[in-house]
Amino acid sequence: MLRIYTLLCGLLILGTYPLIGQTKFEKESRVKESEVPDAAKAFVSSLTEIKNLKWYKEISTSGHSIEAKFKKDKAKYSVEFDTLGNLEDVEKTVDWEAISKVQQDKVARRLDSVFSKFSIQKAQLQYKGSLEDLKNLIQTDQRSPKIELAFELIVKGTKKEKRQYEILFLESGHIHSINEIIFKIADHLMF
Amino acid sequence: MAFFLFLFTHTVSSQTSYAWGLLPAINLNKGFDNKWNLNFTIESRQFVQKGIFNQTANSGYTYELTDFSTVLSKKIGLQSFLGGGYTLRIRDQKTQHRSIQQFTVVSKLNHLRLSHRFTSDQTFFKDDKPEFRVRYRIGSEIPLNGQSADVDEFYLKLSNELLNSWQDQDYDLENRLAAVLGYKFSDTNKLEVGLDYRIDGFIDGFAAHVFWVRVNWYVKI
Numbered sequence: 001m002l003r004i005y006t007l008l009c010g011l012l013i014l015g016t017y018p019l020i021g022q023t024k025f026e027k028e029s030r031v032k033e034s035e036v037p038d039a040a041k042a043f044v045s046s047l048t049e050i051k052n053l054k055w056y057k058e059i060s061t062s063g064h065s066i067e068a069k070f071k072k073d074k075a076k077y078s079v080e081f082d083t084l085g086n087l088e089d090v091e092k093t094v095d096w097e098a099i100s101k102v103q104q105d106k107v108a109r110r111l112d113s114v115f116s117k118f119s120i121q122k123a124q125l126q127y128k129g130s131l132e133d134l135k136n137l138i139q140t141d142q143r144s145p146k147i148e149l150a151f152e153l154i155v156k157g158t159k160k161e162k163r164q165y166e167i168l169f170l171e172s173g174h175i176h177s178i179n180e181i182i183f184k185i186a187d188h189l190m191f
Numbered sequence: 192m193a194f195f196l197f198l199f200t201h202t203v204s205s206q207t208s209y210a211w212g213l214l215p216a217i218n219l220n221k222g223f224d225n226k227w228n229l230n231f232t233i234e235s236r237q238f239v240q241k242g243i244f245n246q247t248a249n250s251g252y253t254y255e256l257t258d259f260s261t262v263l264s265k266k267i268g269l270q271s272f273l274g275g276g277y278t279l280r281i282r283d284q285k286t287q288h289r290s291i292q293q294f295t296v297v298s299k300l301n302h303l304r305l306s307h308r309f310t311s312d313q314t315f316f317k318d319d320k321p322e323f324r325v326r327y328r329i330g331s332e333i334p335l336n337g338q339s340a341d342v343d344e345f346y347l348k349l350s351n352e353l354l355n356s357w358q359d360q361d362y363d364l365e366n367r368l369a370a371v372l373g374y375k376f377s378d379t380n381k382l383e384v385g386l387d388y389r390i391d392g393f394i395d396g397f398a399a400h401v402f403w404v405r406v407n408w409y410v411k412i
Contacts, residue, residue: 029337029344056337162269183270184339186297187220188348188373188381188409189306189330190272191230191262 031057036066039085043131044068047138072138089128090138091152096123106173107151115157122154126168150176207398212238214387214403220411232260256282262291270297289314304332320359328352346373348383365391371405379411
């Protein structure tokens with residue numbers, strides 16, 4: 001009896017398809033360079049001395065976008081384009097401790113008012129501006145005053161309980177948006 | 192990897208046993224209040240062949256056992272879980288009972304997810320001394336497309352587990368190395384197929400190598 005039951009389980013495993021469906025908020029997957037809009041390719045190829053270039057397609061509730069991720073002078077950059085190849089923003093991963101003390105204090109004061117306890121897990125500088133200004137920024141690491149700066153932070157924060165958030169701070173230190181990060185199910189890593 | 196090659200080549204002798212077989216598992220999970228999770232697993236072991244290295248195989252297909260396990264876990268941190276459970280093992284028409292305690296931490300690194308699982312269990316037999324085990328497993332999910340394993344994407348799952356076991360006066364150490372290819376049909380439905388290599392008895396010179404073909408189906412209900 002047990003053997004038949006085990007065999008049935010085995011067949012079920014081998015022959016069953018998805019029974020449950022669920023929409024996903026965000027999906028990022030690799031794309032070939034040939035699938036990238038020409039304008040986006042042209043912008044990235046105008047940059048010099050970049051390494052480890054990879055292209056991604058991101059699908060989220062706010063729409064589709066194309067992202068180029070690469071390294072330049074050991075810094076990690078992510079350049080986001082719309083599906084036509086128009087540049088949307090440039091993000092650079094930084095060590096939060098390397099940010100000016102004044103800026104750190106502005107952000108810390110705001111986080112203090114939101115959470116009883118917090119720690120910053122990851123920090124990215126987000127730049128918005130003209131194509132030429134953003135290109136110069138990447139090339140020279142010098143920011144033109146016309147470029148808009150924001151801070152995208154991954155924060156572990158405690159309100160009633162500990163959660164992880166993605167928070168976008170304006171340069172003024174005000175919060176532009178705050179989104180809780182929902183962790184993917186990890187049943188296959190637990191059992 | 193070099194360590195496992197060393198272990199394999201240095202434990203294979205004319206008296207070393209091997210076996211290979213199938214290890215299918217159905218894994219059902221039910222979440223409650225975002226804090227609690229109830230896991231129910233059915234796993235069976237079926238040997239396709241057993242034998243001694245460098246000799247003719249001495250057995251064909253044999254059904255070995257079936258485990259019915261349930262573990263209730265509580266999320267105690269951002270991505271850490273404390274759980275306790277019970278396994279009913281049916282083998283040769285006899286039953287064994289196992290109590291389980293486990294603590295798991297999952298973390299997200301740049302391109303992969305990493306898990307550390309610490310488990311202790313106690314197995315009780317009708318006509319033998321109880322067996323006590325302390326286990327540690329490190330596992331990782333590596334997406335094969337993009338920076339995280341999303342729906343309709345493949346991932347690679349690698350894990351290694353060390354199991355210390357004590358029964359009466361005997362001690363043994365077992366190592367389990369697994370590599371499976373997974374596919375995510377949805378956020379709540381995954382299928383994995385791969386290999387699981389286990390070795391035990393190498394401490395006292397009687398190593399037993401077992402190669403399992405794993406098929407895991409995970410469903411969140």
